[in-house]
Amino acid sequence: MNAPTPDVPLAPAKRRLDGWQIFGRYGALALLVAMIVAFSAIEPQNFPTLSNTVNILSQCTIGAIVAMGLTITLVAGEFDLSLGYQVSLLGGLAAGLMNTLDTSPYAVFPILLVAGAVIGLVNGILVTRFHINSFVGTLGVGTLVVGLNFA
Numbered sequence: 001m002n003a004p005t006p007d008v009p010l011a012p013a014k015r016r017l018d019g020w021q022i023f024g025r026y027g028a029l030a031l032l033v034a035m036i037v038a039f040s041a042i043e044p045q046n047f048p049t050l051s052n053t054v055n056i057l058s059q060c061t062i063g064a065i066v067a068m069g070l071t072i073t074l075v076a077g078e079f080d081l082s083l084g085y086q087v088s089l090l091g092g093l094a095a096g097l098m099n100t101l102d103t104s105p106y107a108v109f110p111i112l113l114v115a116g117a118v119i120g121l122v123n124g125i126l127v128t129r130f131h132i133n134s135f136v137g138t139l140g141v142g143t144l145v146v147g148l149n150f151a
Contacts, residue, residue: 062087078127078134082142086119089149119145 040048066087073080090112097108119141126137 073134080123080138081135082119082123082138082145085142085145085149086116089119089145090116092149 036048046052066083070080070083073083093115094105094108094112097103097111098105101107123134123138123141126132126141127134130137
């Protein structure tokens, strides 16, 4: 007679990464490092300086903030195609209000926050209450926002 053997958990199977998986995971980082090395070699007096690094990072901040905000929408499985148009409209509105009212950005910020919230509310109502596809609804709102921006 065979004695019962205790249940022993099997070791997890080891996954092998092939070249494409490694490239897909780390390719953008490797390309960034290669570009930094190449530009530092081409322009050693200008590119690898602190002032240039600060300049590059300050130019990327708006895009990074917008991308972080859009990530929430994409994780929820929806799209917001009007976000870039909103940033453009609110930037123009900020410049116009600060020029017209001759005031600081701190005074204009609440107005911009309300304007952005109203546009977001319109998008949310179109998608949730009227059951319009988020791709189509936010594209339409984005078109209206572009029209407002050019007005």
